Amino acid sequence: MKPIYRDPGLPGLVPALAPSAEQWQSLFTLYIIAAVIVAGAVFVMFFYFLAKYRKKPGAQDPKDAPRVGVMADRGNPALAAILTALLISLFFGLTLNTFALNAYLQNPPNDPNALYVDVIGFQWGWRFVYPNARELIGELRVPEINRTCTPSVRGCWSGTVILNITSADVFHSFGIPDLKIKRDAIPGRVNQAWFVAEQSGIFLQAIRCYELCGTGHALMLADLIVQSPDSFHDWYLTGV
Amino acid sequence: MVDWHPLKRWLFTTNHKDVGILYLFTSLYFFVAAGLLALTFRTQLAFPSNTFLQPDEYNQAVTTHGLLMLLWVLTPLGAAFANYFVPIQIGARDMAFPRLNALSYWVYLSSGLLALSSFFAAGGTADWGWTTYAPLNTVEFSPQVGGSMMGLALMLLMASSIVSTVNFLVTIFRLRAPGMSLMRLPLFTWGWIFTSLLMLWAFPSFVSALSLLIADRTFGTVFFTSPQGGSLLWDHMFWFFGHPEVYVLLLPGFAIVGDLFSTFSRRPIYAKKIVIPCFAIASILSFTVWAHHMFMTGISQSLLEAFNVTTELISIPFAIIVIAYILTLRGGSIRFTTPMLFAVGSLGLFIIGGVTGVFNSSVALDTAFRGTFWVVGHFHYTIVGGGLTGLFAGLYYWFPKITGRMYNERLGKIHFAIYMIGFNLLYFPMHLLYDMPRRIFTYDASTGWGPLNLLITIGGFTFGISQLIMFANLLWSARRGPQASQDPWGGYSLEWGVPSPPPEFNFPEGVPVVSAEGITYRPVAAANGGHAMANGGHAYAGHGVESSEEHWSRWPIVTAAGAGIALWGVLMGLPALILGTAVLAVSFVGWGYESLRGRETIEAIGEKWPFDRLENLSLGMWLFIFGEIAFFGTLFGAYVFLRMNSPLSGFAWPQPGSVHNIFWGGFNTIILLTSGLTMVFALMFARQGSYRGLQGSLVATFALGAFFMVNKACEWKDLFASGFTFSTNPASSIYYVLTGVHGAHVVAGLTALTYLMVKALKARSTMEAGASVEIFGIYWGMVDAVWVFLFPLLYLL
Structure with a gap:
């Protein structure tokens, strides 16, 4: 298999590797649309006023111009109420979508064919421990999605990967940006994350640490290897 | 200038x-x-x-x-x-x-x-x-x-x-x-x-x-x-x-x-x-x-x-x-x-x-x-x-x-x-x-x-x-x-x-008076209740004259240097620590010799709402206590956090009475609360103008506070001897930090109290000390109140 380096690309342009990434992208797009509309409207008003009300040659000051010690009172408080109502309804929409995605990211499916991997961050690397005690350092191997492996079928890998993340020393943060998966690796705590990968391949340096953890922080990388369920199972049993 | x-x-x-x-x-x-x-x-x-x-x-x-x-x-x-x-x-x-x-x-x-x-x-x-x-x-x-x-x-x-x-x-x-x-x-x-x-x-x-x-x-x-x-x-x-x-x-x-x-x-x-x-x-x-x-x-x-x-x-x-x-x-x-x-x-x-x-x-x-x-x-x-x-x-x-x-x-x-x-x-x-x-x-x-x-x-x-x-x-x-x-x-x-740059006391034409129509300047003498000031009349202050001659002090820079050197010495060696502490001590004495009113407080005669009834110094002390609440509040928060996390991470928090001696802790609580009472007496005597009463109750407060600290030191010594040290467990760590910072507050209070006693002794009158006693009383009350929370938290629960 040919190693794949991922381009960072622009928001929304990265082809998704997993449902988590797809859903993240669509939520992000929703926020971008809202942001462009709201900020756009504000900027248009802002620049329009700046242009329209610039000082004209020979113009007099407005009648209520402030002078030392005097600032006239003006303004319509109702505007604040309208603005608050508008923003709250906007946030309501955004938040419902955020909570939906959060519920998805936070709750791994109840899948008997899921692969559980213990992830242990250390200065400076990632150790991955599989249910049969097989251990990898700097490399996370997972099976790609297998749609025929439903919960009623036994003895297959569905492609669901559940990570139990912790740290052996300092505060790290485990992230797979391509999958839009991230969770802090904290000594003494186990945090869960999960994903399903939809595209097989060797993704070099796809796993990174996202919290400063000492001089090796930048080098705390691991590769993500997504294999077909069969070849993953071969590796899982034999180690090759 | x-x-x-x-x-x-x-x-x-x-x-x-x-x-x-x-x-x-x-x-x-x-x-x-x-x-x-x-x-x-x-x-x-x-x-x-x-x-x-x-x-x-x-x-x-x-x-x-x-x-x-x-x-x-x-x-x-x-x-x-x-x-x-x-x-x-x-x-x-x-x-x-x-x-x-x-x-x-x-x-x-x-x-x-x-x-x-x-x-x-x-x-x-x-x-x-x-x-x-x-x-x-x-x-x-x-x-x-x-x-x-x-x-x-x-x-x-x-x-x-x-x-x-x-x-x-x-x-x-x-x-x-x-x-x-x-x-x-x-x-x-x-x-x-x-x-x-x-x-x-x-x-x-x-x-x-x-x-x-x-x-x-x-x-x-x-x-x-x-x-x-x-x-x-x-x-x-x-x-x-x-x-x-x-x-x-x-x-x-x-x-x-x-x-x-x-x-x-x-x-x-x-x-x-x-x-x-x-x-x-x-x-x-x-x-x-x-x-x-x-x-x-x-x-x-x-x-x-x-x-x-x-x-x-x-x-x-x-x-x-x-x-x-x-x-x-x-x-x-x-x-x-x-x-x-x-x-x-x-x-x-x-x-x-x-x-x-x-x-x-x-x-x-x-x-x-x-x-x-x-x-x-x-x-x-x-x-x-x-x-x-x-x-x-x-x-x-x-x-x-x-x-x-x-x-x-x-x-x-x-x-x-x-x-x-x-x-x-x-x-x-x-x-x-x-x-x-x-x-x-x-x-x-x-x-x-x-x-x-x-x-x-x-x-x-x-x-x-x-x-x-x-x-x-x-x-x-x-x-x-x-x-x-x-x-x-x-x-x-x-x-x-005002002119650019503004003159030393900002408003050369007198007190600015603001109204809806604009600003006018009220001449200084009128603003000061008709008393023209002899030496050029800078003041519209209630107390004394703030003249250029008093608009400086050599002690702030000395104190800051002392503090910096002392903290550097904490990590870099005893000579610097001693030097820094000595400089600090000298500067404190220096502050004490400067008159409090002239350089320390500038009073205005204008708007004071919503704090019309408080003196500047008392308001300052109350605001400081507001900050202290955040300080101790966060430490209490840390205590609660440690304690709530203990069962989850398999650490058994010591049972009440198993480490700390409730009797001595309670005794010390009574000592400290009594010192609060003597402080109230001090304030009362100061207001009545009883010099003897004031001096007596200040001494009593000092003695009780010092006794509290001695008792505390004995407790620390015994705990250390029994193997309950800084690093034993989270319970010992938070105990030492909470009682330590509280103790530091008591010691700071005792230092201020010494200053008050000297001042009362020198003045042989209660007039000068009155305001200071009140401000110190607020502080001492805060120190007592913190202990009222600390005692049950550390000894009884």
Whole structure:
């Protein structure tokens, strides 16, 4: 298999590797649309006023111009109420979508064919421990999605990967940006994350640490290897 | 200005305007230092696999850049303007406590030098990022002494800020000119009120977090090394301070922008009566959003979703303010001189930073953003864009007032153009690097991050070089610029009604009286109740005369130097510690010999609402206690956190009575409470004028307090002997820290009490001591009250 380096690309342009990434992208797009509309409207008003009300040659000051010690009172408080109502309804929409995605990211499916991997961050690397005690350092191997492996079928890998993340020393943060998966690796705590990968391949340096953890922080990388369920199972049993 | 030797003026001044200039130069000095550090690590990141900096150098540069910019540049730059202009804007002759004001500055400088000197300690300075995450910040992972030195420097800086905060709040609430109601205050002064309140509540909680860190690093307690405390304890304590701190950085600049929009568009601020409450709401909400920095820590999801909502809510008051600012322009006649250009730029950049902030409020989107350059881009747009750009607008705006000369307009505009280009080249591409972890010292070319990083670095150098134009412009213009008139902009705040630069006591024509029609000046003699002052009549003060002869003190700088040397000595050796302590002791005696009234308190005769009934000193003490509540409150929070985490992580918290002797603890409680009672007697005798009674009850209070400490020391000795030491477990660590800081408060109280007794003895009368006894009584009551919480917490539960 040919190693794949991922381009960072622009928001929304990265082809998704997993449902988590797809859903993240669509939520992000929703926020971008809202942001462009709201900020756009504000900027248009802002620049329009700046242009329209610039000082004209020979113009007099407005009648209520402030002078030392005097600032006239003006303004319509109702505007604040309208603005608050508008923003709250906007946030309501955004938040419902955020909570939906959060519920998805936070709750791994109840899948008997899921692969559980213990992830242990250390200065400076990632150790991955599989249910049969097989251990990898700097490399996370997972099976790609297998749609025929439903919960009623036994003895297959569905492609669901559940990570139990912790740290052996300092505060790290485990992230797979391509999958839009991230969770802090904290000594003494186990945090869960999960994903399903939809595209097989060797993704070099796809796993990174996202919290400063000492001089090796930048080098705390691991590769993500997504294999077909069969070849993953071969590796899982034999180690090759 | 008085004809002083420049050394006397600049080292010993207590004039708020001189102190402001000192703040200005010092904060700009740290700005250059922190900016150069940023250029070093931007150089490192310009190309993939670059080797300009070693990893540990990179981490130190990043950490120091962050800490210096946030704490030694932005807030002090705001403080420079606040020092210079808040007293004038409210119509006062100086700060309420001019000597303490000078002390705040010198302690600030001293803490900054301590922070910089940590660079040269063996192993370098702190290298854990400005957020100082645990347990990377513990000795096991970061043993270098420079890290502890940075911690002590931060504590010293916090002390300076807390003193300054109390001073400003007393000044603004008590020293306003007649007719200067709170709603008439300019936005900048309002911004500084909320900045001060945020600092007063947030900084003490940072001090308590730092206390635990220093205790871990120097005494071996186990707060951040044990699983009961660890990473999350630090996270909660740090971000409880850290998020309000963001608004501390933003508000001064953001408030200046509002005043400038009004001044340069020649229109009153739109809905000022809504804008000010919005500042208040945002300040309050800022204490309820801290866990949005912890979205990925795996704590309760429903809690995090609540923080998601509060974070969205905090954008509403800011949105209202932004819209009000923009509506201010409507119907105006806008003059685009340099200050206005920077104000416009500041608001524009802040809008972008505010919008990306809404993205960060999303607990789900944060799976991508947490710990990446997206976050770095976001907060630079808010803090540098909104905060620093606004302060630079203020620098150009007030330059003619401070120097009496005009800067070069053309150079100012060139600065603005390059500033904006550099800024956006520097920070906008960071949003596109939303996969790139922050604080990495290198990356591989295969990541594809190279071109954007090069662009960012080019932007960084552009941004940095643009500041040189400003420095050249301002330094040249301060000497050679054309004379500025008293009011070149048509400003509305009171500094534009006095000469440029303002005379020593600000208002040469008398007391400013503000009304709806405008400002008039009431002659000094009339204002002072008809008593003309013999020596030139500067005073409209209730007490004594504040003349130039008393407008200085040599002790603030000595105290600050002593504190800096002593803290340096804590880590670097006994001789420095002894020297520092000796200098401190000498300075305290020196403070005692200076008359309290003449140099310490400036009274006004104008508006004092809502604190009409409190003396300046009592209000100051109450505000200080407000800060103490935050300090002890956060420590109690740490106790609760440790205790609640214990069963989860398999640690059995000691049963009541199994470690601590309830009888002796209870006995000590009674001793301390009795000392509170004798203090009440002291106050009573002081009011009745009974000198003997006063002296007797002060001695009794002292004896009881000292007995409490002796008893405490015996308890500590026995506990140590029984093997219950600093490092035994989280329960022992928190016991020693809580009783230790409380004990330190008792000792500080006993020192002050000695001072009171000497004073009463010398005066042989109660008149002089009366006010001091009352203020000390408030403090002593607080010390007692804290113990009333500590005793059950540590002994009975």
